[in-house]
Amino acid sequence: MLDDLFARLREATAPAEIATLQDGIWQIWLSAGHPLLDKRLETGMRALSADDYTLAIQEFGFLVEAAPDYAEGWNKRATAHYLRGEYKAALRDVRETLRREPRHFGALSGWANMLRALGDAPGTLRVLLRLEALCPAWPGLQDQLRTLREELG
Structure with a gap:
């Protein structure tokens, strides 16, 4: 799919078609495939929305450790590092994301x-x-x- x-x-x-297709892709990417991992992803995304980058990095770090092949765990952690101004860490996680999903x-x-x-x-x-x-x-x-x-x- x-x-x-x-x-x-x-x-x-x-633009509307592009947005719809992107949304469909994000729906797939935002499923870690296990209830515990999905919960950690959700907690990390809430922390990201609340500007709690430390908690977000912890939650996404858990995803990266528990499911290292899950590209979105790396991508979300890259986002949290980026928002915290930690470009070096963000760039490292972006590279890991793209190793797992070059089309991200x-x-x-x-x-x-x-x-x-x-x-x-x-x-x-x-x-x-x-x-x-x-x-x-x-x-x-x-x-x-x-x-x-x-x-x-």
Whole structure:
């Protein structure tokens, strides 16, 4: 089912269709496959929403330890590190996310944002090109690519 959603995402052009397909993919990604793990994911996401990054990192760290192949545990922990300003830890977890799910558009988008904030325009462009391969019509993506290409000459 995930492969089908990604195939449709590559072809989608309407923002509403892209959003619907992304939502379907997130529904799959947000299931850790075990009630205890799902509960820890939920607790971590609530902590993230409440800006309690320490608790979020603990909960997502539990997921990473208990289910190291579960890409979303790595991605959520990367998000918590990013929001806490810990880019090095966030980038490490993004790489782990993408090792497990190379199509993870959330991780790619976050990675591009971090590289942009760090002033790495060439790196940002490379990551956004990976995102473009997943969904060329991603809202705002073509503008970002154009801006980066102009900056880089």
